[in-house]
Structures are given as structure tokens and as C-alpha cells.
Amino acid sequence: MSPARLGLLLLCLAWLLPGLVGHAPWKGGDSEHFVRLWLLQHGDAASQAVAGTPPLYYSVATTTAWLTSAFLPLADGARLASGLFVAAALFFVARAARMLYGVEAAWAAALTLLGCMGLLVRGHELNAATAQFAAAAVMLYGIAALPQSARGGGWLGGGTALMLLAGGAAEAALFVLLAVALYVGCGGFRTPQARRGLALGLVLALVAAGLWLGYLAAQDVPFGRALNLQRWAGTAALRPLFYPGTLGWYAWPAWPLAGWALYRERRQWRSPGVALPAAVLLGLLLLYAFDRHPGEEQGLILLLPLALLGAAGLLSLRRGAASALLWFAVMLFGFLALVLWVYWAAHDLGLPARVAGRLGRLGMTQVGTFRPWALALGGIVTLAWIVFLARVRRSPLRPMLVWTAGMTFSWGLLMALFQAPLDQRLSYAGVGQALAARVAPAECIGTLHVRRQQRVLLAYHSGRRLMAADRGCDWLLVETRERAREPEVASRWLKVWDGGRPGERDDRFFLYARRGRG
Incomplete structure (x- = not known):
């Protein structure tokens, strides 16, 4: 493995690992999913609260918790499942980009996905939506591979099975229908390999759906709950603009890059690199317009097509726009680092006194207590960021590389300086x-x-x-x-x-x- 690829892989690991372990379940989604896991593990599987729970995420979380039970608490071990599913999504979205745009686009797509602001917190908590996130990435890769290899149909069918087990029946049906529509409507998808692969994918998808429905019937599990169909029942509380409005910050900076890619390739809209991610994005937005319980967790899937288009946009970005993104990242995350260090000084040293008093009112219980380990870890993270900026080389990936490294650095610094105080504040x-x-x-x-x-x-x-x-x-x-x-x-x-x-x-x-x- 080349030093450059090793460095990119280490960056992905540095993004994934901080925040996955070392704290109790925090208020919000982390606690909600932990409670469901606890009920499933303690013989309450027949209760109304967990009946028909999609098994994929909680099975993997139970496994990771069991494998790490000798040295990690239950919540930390279970949270590793989210890291595994996010890593799987990164891998398959990179492979999809390689199929659509070439070798260089693989890392561009992975970095663009990691750089999305909405993934940062949701990817580091107990979150069953990460299972659907990974399954959608598998299906996306399967469709992208169809024109070149019939084996893409195997990934499409396998992803369908995973999506059903993750509770995304509507999403699974949407991806399969889009695969058929792209084969019919786009010449780039009408190849002999695509025809054979699509047939294989449809057969596997139907078999997976039949086996899953048969299992539910045999276990007397309500179809509606297991297939998550309650999300689409009725229209009284619909919020069709929730996801389009949320993507403005949630998918930053992927969506401006995606917009540039669409503009640049506006005359090639039937090519696989444009038609596939655009169709998936529009199809998901249309589907989620009927979601009765919209939320940030479910929006993770929307990041996948935007990351693909963003990769294409990044590789064709003009020099001025690339420089603007790079320097915006340096200034934004540099300022954020300064703010975090000021708050560390207030928390551990009591200075500035006004900020320290504010932290006390916010529920920080150990204001004024010096923590040498937090100082050492924060110093290491800050030094790593400075060294990275000094050594990063010019390349088409550099703007997104600096942005994603900046997010990774900021998150790592937050966890180094404040994970323990936040744990006391946000947990029971x-x-x-x-x-x-x-x-x-x-x-x-x-x-x-x-x-x-x-x-x-x-x-x-x-x-x-x-x-x-x-x-x-x-x-x-x-x-x-x-x-x-x-x-x-x-x-x-x-x-x-x-x-x-x-x-x-x-x-x-x-x-x-x-x-x-x-």
C-alpha cells in the first residue's frame, strides 16, 4: 500500500474511532437505541416496545458487545456496530464511484461522504439507521456495477436482503425499481452484462423478500412493524420539505459539489455517472416526502448519492473554487479549535472566569479541576492537525481532504478535551x-x-x-x-x-x- 493511501486510510480511522467508546449512552438517539437493545437482550422481545424490531443492526450490536465484553461496557461494545456500518458504507460508496467515474473518484467519494456534517454525530452513536445506510451503499454499488459486470446483480440482491433486515422495505423496493428504470431509460445501462446482472438481482431480491415474509409469518411478527410500514400510514402529519431543508447543512459541502457536477454534465444527463445518483436522490426525496416521522437519522441515506455526485464535482472543480473551499476549511476549523481550547482553559483552569461560570450553569460538574490527560491528548490532536496542514500536497483531492481532516481534527479535539464532562452532562x-x-x-x-x-x-x-x-x-x-x-x-x-x-x-x-x- 502506498504512503498516500495509508494516510487516507488512517484519516478514515481517525474519523471513525473517537466518540464510539468511552462514554455512557447520551441523551437522544444514543439512549433510545440502547434502550431497545437492552429490552431485546433481557427477555422483553415480546413486548410492544420491541416486537418486530428489524434485526440487522441489533444483531450486529449484540455481537460486537459480546466480543468486546471482556474490556468494554455494553454501550461501548454495541456502539462499535455503528462504526462497522459506516465503514461498510464508505467502502461501497467508494467502489460505486470507481465504477462510475474512475479510480481517482473512489477516495474523492469517501472523503466527501466523511466530510458531510450530518454524518459526524449520527455515525458515532448507537443508531439503527446506519444499517440501512450501509445496505443502501451496497445496493448503490450493485446498480453502478451492472453495466460492467453481471456480478453487480448479486450485490443488488444481497443489498436488498440487508435492507429488508434493516427495516427499509420501502427503500429496498425503490432501489430495485430504479435499477429497472435505469436499464430501460438509459443507454449506458443497456449492456449484456447489465441484462444478466439485473435478472440475477431481481431473482435474489424476490427470494430475499419471500424468505423474510415467510420468517415473519412463522414467528407471528406483525408485517407492519417489521417492514417499518407505519412510517407511511396516513398523511395528517406529513412534512415534505423536512429533508430538502435539512440537507442545506446536513450534506454540506457535498451538495454544492454535486450541484456543480450536475451543471457541468447537464448535456450528459443519461450517462450512468449522472443518471444513477440523480435518480436515487430524487427518488428518495419523493419517497421521504410521505414519511410521517422524518428525522436526521433517516437522512443518512440521502448523503450517498450526493457523495457520488460530489466526487465527480470535486475532481472537476476549478482552481478558484477549490482554493476557497480549502481556506474556508482552514479558517473554520482553526477558529473552532481556538474556541475549544478557550473552553478547556475555562473548564480546567477556571479562566476566563465568565466562561467558567457559564459552564457551571450548563451542568459541568468539575469546573476548575485540572485534567493532565485531557491536556496531553488535546495537544497531540492539535499537533497532528498542524503537521498535516504543513505536509498536505497539491492534488484534486486536497480541498476535500483538508475539509474532512479539519472535521476529524475538531471532533477528535472535542472528544479529547470534553468527552468526560459531556458524559456527565448528557447521560444518566x-x-x-x-x-x-x-x-x-x-x-x-x-x-x-x-x-x-x-x-x-x-x-x-x-x-x-x-x-x-x-x-x-x-x-x-x-x-x-x-x-x-x-x-x-x-x-x-x-x-x-x-x-x-x-x-x-x-x-x-x-x-x-x-x-x-x-
């Missing part, structure tokens, strides 16, 4: 530790008004059994979301503790002990 680890300090391991805790997600997270962090109701336990935990108001409980309970996540004022927990217990 502190509340779980408070419960563990007061309740013996053999005792149980009844709950009142505690939401299922919080109950599972607190059980995980505390190691105590939290019951859905008062079932004879000597302890009672009550959750309230009304600021400064203590809940009303029966006189047999005596309050022993109250608290919540640092900085969280509207979500409080109250722990009571039964009077005269024991």
Missing part, C-alpha cells in the same frame, strides 16, 4: 450512581411516573432492579418534569434523595424509602 450515569450508593444490590426499586427509557438507563447505570410499578419494594423512585415541585406520595414513604442530570432543571428524580422497612 450520575443519577444511577446516586441510586447505587443508597440502595443495596439485593433490593428492588419501584417506580412512579418514570418513563421506560429512563427506567432502563437507570437500571443499567445503577445495577439495581427498577420495577415498572410498586411491587412490594422498599424503595420508590418518582420522576417529575415540573420545575421546583416535589411529587405527592403516600405517607408511608420517606424522601432520602432527589436530583437529576447536571444542568437539567425540568427533569428531577425523587427517591423514597418505606417507613419502618426491614
Whole structure:
């Protein structure tokens, strides 16, 4: 492997690894998917909450958690599944770009995808949508390979099976229909290899769909939940402009590059390099216009066709635009690094005092505590960024390489300086530790008004059994979301503790002990 390719591979690893491990489930999607995984692992698979859950992501997450259980907590081990699926998507989108535009476009597509701002957080959390993201990349590669090799049909059919297992039945059907439409409507797809490959892909897709439906019927699993069809039921709450509006920042800077590629090749719109990603992007936007539950997680798939078009646009970018993107990246991420270091000084040294006070009000619990390891790691990351900028060479990839390296550097610096404080602020680890300090391991805790997600997270962090109701336990935990108001409980309970996540004022927990217990 050449030094340049080794460096690019190391950059991808540097993007993937920070933030995957070393912290508890954080508020938001990370916690939601961890709760679902916990319920599946603890014999609650028949409950309404997880019945018919698409198995691909959670099976892989369970496997990675088991393989790393000797040295990683459950949440960290499971989160590695997201890293694997993102890595798979990178690999297949690079192969698709190579098929469509040539060898140089492979790394251009991978860097453009990694440089998308929306992928940064969603790709580093427990996120079942990353399984659909990877499956879509496999199907995209299969279609791109059809004109040159009948084996593309095998990847198309295999990707269909993965997409079904990931809960993307509508997306699987869309990709298969687009493959047929491109064969019929675009001369570049009408080759003998494409005809044989498309036939193979359709057969494999039908077999996969039949086997999956047969399995669901045999297990008495509701088709609607397993195929995720509830997303498309009804039109009362549709937000058709959610995804087009979100892509403005979510897919930056891929979409300006994609727009340039479309403009430059506007007279070649039937060529595979234009027709395939453009058709996939438009088809997905049309499909998602009927999504009743739009969200950033699902938008990951939209990044794939934009990354392909962005790769074509990057390789043909004019010098002035390339320089503008490069220097914008240097200034933006350089300024962000300066801000992060100022906040580190406020957090660890207490200076500037005004910023330190703001961090305390935001729930940072150890303001003024110097952490030498954070300083050392942050220094290493910053030095690596400076050395990279000094050594990066001129090439068509350089603008996107600097942008993606800047995002990687900023994310790595954030994790080096603030992962531990953010963990305390965004997780329920502190509340779980408070419960563990007061309740013996053999005792149980009844709950009142505690939401299922919080109950599972607190059980995980505390190691105590939290019951859905008062079932004879000597302890009672009550959750309230009304600021400064203590809940009303029966006189047999005596309050022993109250608290919540640092900085969280509207979500409080109250722990009571039964009077005269024991």
C-alpha cells in the first residue's frame, strides 16, 4: 500500500474511532437505541416496545458487545456496530464511484461522504439507521456495477436482503425499481452484462423478500412493524420539505459539489455517472416526502448519492473554487479549535472566569479541576492537525481532504478535551450512581411516573432492579418534569434523595424509602 493511501486510510480511522467508546449512552438517539437493545437482550422481545424490531443492526450490536465484553461496557461494545456500518458504507460508496467515474473518484467519494456534517454525530452513536445506510451503499454499488459486470446483480440482491433486515422495505423496493428504470431509460445501462446482472438481482431480491415474509409469518411478527410500514400510514402529519431543508447543512459541502457536477454534465444527463445518483436522490426525496416521522437519522441515506455526485464535482472543480473551499476549511476549523481550547482553559483552569461560570450553569460538574490527560491528548490532536496542514500536497483531492481532516481534527479535539464532562452532562450515569450508593444490590426499586427509557438507563447505570410499578419494594423512585415541585406520595414513604442530570432543571428524580422497612 502506498504512503498516500495509508494516510487516507488512517484519516478514515481517525474519523471513525473517537466518540464510539468511552462514554455512557447520551441523551437522544444514543439512549433510545440502547434502550431497545437492552429490552431485546433481557427477555422483553415480546413486548410492544420491541416486537418486530428489524434485526440487522441489533444483531450486529449484540455481537460486537459480546466480543468486546471482556474490556468494554455494553454501550461501548454495541456502539462499535455503528462504526462497522459506516465503514461498510464508505467502502461501497467508494467502489460505486470507481465504477462510475474512475479510480481517482473512489477516495474523492469517501472523503466527501466523511466530510458531510450530518454524518459526524449520527455515525458515532448507537443508531439503527446506519444499517440501512450501509445496505443502501451496497445496493448503490450493485446498480453502478451492472453495466460492467453481471456480478453487480448479486450485490443488488444481497443489498436488498440487508435492507429488508434493516427495516427499509420501502427503500429496498425503490432501489430495485430504479435499477429497472435505469436499464430501460438509459443507454449506458443497456449492456449484456447489465441484462444478466439485473435478472440475477431481481431473482435474489424476490427470494430475499419471500424468505423474510415467510420468517415473519412463522414467528407471528406483525408485517407492519417489521417492514417499518407505519412510517407511511396516513398523511395528517406529513412534512415534505423536512429533508430538502435539512440537507442545506446536513450534506454540506457535498451538495454544492454535486450541484456543480450536475451543471457541468447537464448535456450528459443519461450517462450512468449522472443518471444513477440523480435518480436515487430524487427518488428518495419523493419517497421521504410521505414519511410521517422524518428525522436526521433517516437522512443518512440521502448523503450517498450526493457523495457520488460530489466526487465527480470535486475532481472537476476549478482552481478558484477549490482554493476557497480549502481556506474556508482552514479558517473554520482553526477558529473552532481556538474556541475549544478557550473552553478547556475555562473548564480546567477556571479562566476566563465568565466562561467558567457559564459552564457551571450548563451542568459541568468539575469546573476548575485540572485534567493532565485531557491536556496531553488535546495537544497531540492539535499537533497532528498542524503537521498535516504543513505536509498536505497539491492534488484534486486536497480541498476535500483538508475539509474532512479539519472535521476529524475538531471532533477528535472535542472528544479529547470534553468527552468526560459531556458524559456527565448528557447521560444518566450520575443519577444511577446516586441510586447505587443508597440502595443495596439485593433490593428492588419501584417506580412512579418514570418513563421506560429512563427506567432502563437507570437500571443499567445503577445495577439495581427498577420495577415498572410498586411491587412490594422498599424503595420508590418518582420522576417529575415540573420545575421546583416535589411529587405527592403516600405517607408511608420517606424522601432520602432527589436530583437529576447536571444542568437539567425540568427533569428531577425523587427517591423514597418505606417507613419502618426491614
